[in-house]
Amino acid sequence: MVEAGWFSTGETAEGWVLRAGGRWTIATAPDLDPRLRGLVPPKGPGASFDLSAVETLDSAGAWLLHRTRKDFIERGVMVDVVNVNPAVAGLLGRVEEADQPMATGRPAASAITRFLAHVGESSTTVFKEGRNLLGFFGLTAAVGFRTLLHPGRLRGKSLVNNMEQVGINALPIVGLLSFLIGVVLAYQGADQLRRFGAELFTVNLLGVSILRELGVLIASIIIAGRSGSAFTAQIGTMKVNQEVDAIEALGLDPIEILVLPRMLALVLTLPFIVFFADVLGLLGGALMSFVALDISLGQFLRQLNDAITTTTFWVGVVKAPVFAFIIALVGCYCGLKVQGSAESVGRLTTQSVVESIFLVIVADAAFSILFSYLGI
Amino acid sequence: MGEPIIRVRGLKTRFGRQVVHDGLNLDVEGGEVLGIVGGSGTGKSVLLRCIIGLITPAAGRIEVLGRDTFALDRAEAQALRTHWGVLFQDGALFSSLTVAENVQVPMREHTKLEPRLRAELARIKINLVGLPSDAGAKYPSELSGGMRKRAGLARALALDPEIVFLDEPTAGLDPIGASDFDSLIRNLQQSLGLTVFMVTHDLDSLHAICDRIAVLIDKQTVVGTLQDHLANPHPWLQAYFHGPRGRAALAS
Numbered sequence: 282m283v284e285a286g287w288f289s290t291g292e293t294a295e296g297w298v299l300r301a302g303g304r305w306t307i308a309t310a311p312d313l314d315p316r317l318r319g320l321v322p323p324k325g326p327g328a329s330f331d332l333s334a335v336e337t338l339d340s341a342g343a344w345l346l347h348r349t350r351k352d353f354i355e356r357g358v359m360v361d362v363v364n365v366n367p368a369v370a371g372l373l374g375r376v377e378e379a380d381q382p383m384a385t386g387r388p389a390a391s392a393i394t395r396f397l398a399h400v401g402e403s404s405t406t407v408f409k410e411g412r413n414l415l416g417f418f419g420l421t422a423a424v425g426f427r428t429l430l431h432p433g434r435l436r437g438k439s440l441v442n443n444m445e446q447v448g449i450n451a452l453p454i455v456g457l458l459s460f461l462i463g464v465v466l467a468y469q470g471a472d473q474l475r476r477f478g479a480e481l482f483t484v485n486l487l488g489v490s491i492l493r494e495l496g497v498l499i500a501s502i503i504i505a506g507r508s509g510s511a512f513t514a515q516i517g518t519m520k521v522n523q524e525v526d527a528i529e530a531l532g533l534d535p536i537e538i539l540v541l542p543r544m545l546a547l548v549l550t551l552p553f554i555v556f557f558a559d560v561l562g563l564l565g566g567a568l569m570s571f572v573a574l575d576i577s578l579g580q581f582l583r584q585l586n587d588a589i590t591t592t593t594f595w596v597g598v599v600k601a602p603v604f605a606f607i608i609a610l611v612g613c614y615c616g617l618k619v620q621g622s623a624e625s626v627g628r629l630t631t632q633s634v635v636e637s638i639f640l641v642i643v644a645d646a647a648f649s650i651l652f653s654y655l656g657i
Numbered sequence: 658m659g660e661p662i663i664r665v666r667g668l669k670t671r672f673g674r675q676v677v678h679d680g681l682n683l684d685v686e687g688g689e690v691l692g693i694v695g696g697s698g699t700g701k702s703v704l705l706r707c708i709i710g711l712i713t714p715a716a717g718r719i720e721v722l723g724r725d726t727f728a729l730d731r732a733e734a735q736a737l738r739t740h741w742g743v744l745f746q747d748g749a750l751f752s753s754l755t756v757a758e759n760v761q762v763p764m765r766e767h768t769k770l771e772p773r774l775r776a777e778l779a780r781i782k783i784n785l786v787g788l789p790s791d792a793g794a795k796y797p798s799e800l801s802g803g804m805r806k807r808a809g810l811a812r813a814l815a816l817d818p819e820i821v822f823l824d825e826p827t828a829g830l831d832p833i834g835a836s837d838f839d840s841l842i843r844n845l846q847q848s849l850g851l852t853v854f855m856v857t858h859d860l861d862s863l864h865a866i867c868d869r870i871a872v873l874i875d876k877q878t879v880v881g882t883l884q885d886h887l888a889n890p891h892p893w894l895q896a897y898f899h900g901p902r903g904r905a906a907l908a909s
Binding site: 306307340368372374375381383620621625 | 768769784814847
């Protein structure tokens with residue numbers, strides 16, 4: 282149990298006196314604070330604080346005494362502090378010196394103003410982000426062409442390493458998910474098409490949807506979550522550790538060293554990942570067709586052959602390098618935008634994933650419009 | 658002097674096969690400034706982290722304020738932690754909170770102070786460590802290294818602890834900033850009646866503010882005043898205190 286701090290007030294021969302005693306520490310402050318705030322100063326012009334009975338005083342207690350005294354003085358009552366133990370006098374002095382007004386942040390605005398400000402800020406941020414991303418695209422393109430003229434400057438080892446990281450290591454998860462999507466799609470398709478007695482067209486549904494859209498979208502979204510975020514975190518951590526500054530200070534180009542190998546690795550590997558996703562998605566569909574519809578693998582392949590052409594496949598795969606480019610661009614851009622703290626790395630990693638998935642889907646929509654216009 | 662405020666007996670710590678301390682003893686007296694020095698890798702920071710309970714040693718006993726730190730249950734350990742404040746090397750401020758909020762974190766967790774009083778006390782602490790008046794509303798990433806250390810010290814002092822642990826308080830500061838920080842520590846130590854446990858490499862601070870110095874050599878400590886160490890014939894101590902930097906610090 283905490284020993285208490287106490288005070289009492291009253292008129293004496295010397296006038297109005299506040300006698301303080303016991304422990305005036307941070308532990309007793311919650312108890313003393315409201316009572317001191319509620320204290321009514323005397324009518325007379327003078328008062329004194331008698332500290333003779335104070336056993337322990339820390340800076341919280343000293344602040345309470347000082348604040349009360351200041352309160353009194355503001356209300357026109359002069360206060361003498363008497364019988365101060367020399368051991369606590371220094372502390373009282375320090376706290377008094379430290380009582381400087383603190384500049385606060387911006388004054389609090391009303392809720393409506395804040396809401397409007399937030400809306401405005403967010404809208405301008407969208408445009409600024411877009412402009413900056415476009416700027417980064419231009420910068421990367423310029424460095425990319427320069428490297429194309431001097432292929433020797435490309436960091437081969439980094440490129441191969443990144444290809445392994447983003448490509449080969451991603452195969453199990455991409456494969457598993459595509460397989461499951463194939464299973465689900467076949468099952469749902471069979472269920473609906475059976476009503477029309479058109480079960481066999483499940484194969485057409487599978488072939489077209491997986492090859493044209495789902496294979497490439499699923500692969501891209503997984504890679505955005507897996508590799509895009511990794512790019513941001515890797516480059517962001519290097520930024521926090523000032524490695525990026527070191528690269529620049531050594532007369533090297535961070536875009537050439539950090540961004541190009543990652544971007545190239547992703548652009549080169551994503552089409553293969555998409556191919557892999559296509560194959561496993563169709564396999565999943567074939568398995569489900571066999572189980573639910575009794576379509577053998579031979580039948581499945583024959584029907585698939587009728588349903589699709591090589592164009593169907595290429596329409597899917599041709600999108601892959603573009604999506605890869607978007608994912609790498611956003612990932613690296615967010616990484617280089619990191620500032621100062623570890624918190625910033627986390628925030629931008631989230632932003633990188635959200636933004637790249639958003640842009641991938643927007644680009645997919647654009648491709649759909651383009652292909653329908655071209656009649657593919 | 659009475660009972661030591663920190664008592665370390667037979668401390669043994671190791672990481673894998675590497676033994677850092679072996680049978681280390683150390684007493685810290687109340688109200689003194691004890692400097693801990695030693696070569697790189699001799700376990701200065703490890704000793705600090707053992708005492709504040711971040712590392713559990715392989716063997717040995719550590720008493721702080723008369724209580725065995727490894728025999729306490731969770732609540733008792735929490736209560737004991739309010740009796741000390743720690744300043745980590747770069748301040749270790751919470752980056753998502755402003756300086757004033759950082760200082761209020763220990764108060765919010767361990768006391769029942771009203772928000773208004775918490776804010777007032779935080780303001781006092783921030784002024785006590787000599788930060789400019791606009792620092793309270795800033796985020797740690799907006800402060801310089803020296804200001805972050807001062808803000809870290811303000812947070813360490815938030816609960817008016819009896820003991821303050823400082824891990825290389827002057828590392829990374831310019832000479833003027835470092836000597837300002839030294840006098841700040843001395844000043845606060847006297848006015849708040851603190852016991853200071855300071856890991857340092859700075860010969861100037863050893864000279865300026867430490868009452869006693871504990872040197873980590875051969876997995877043990879050699880404790881004494883600066884004069885004792887100067888007279889000690891141990892080759893490492895000779896090299897440390899009589900090297901060019903040591904001489905320069907003493908001459909000043």
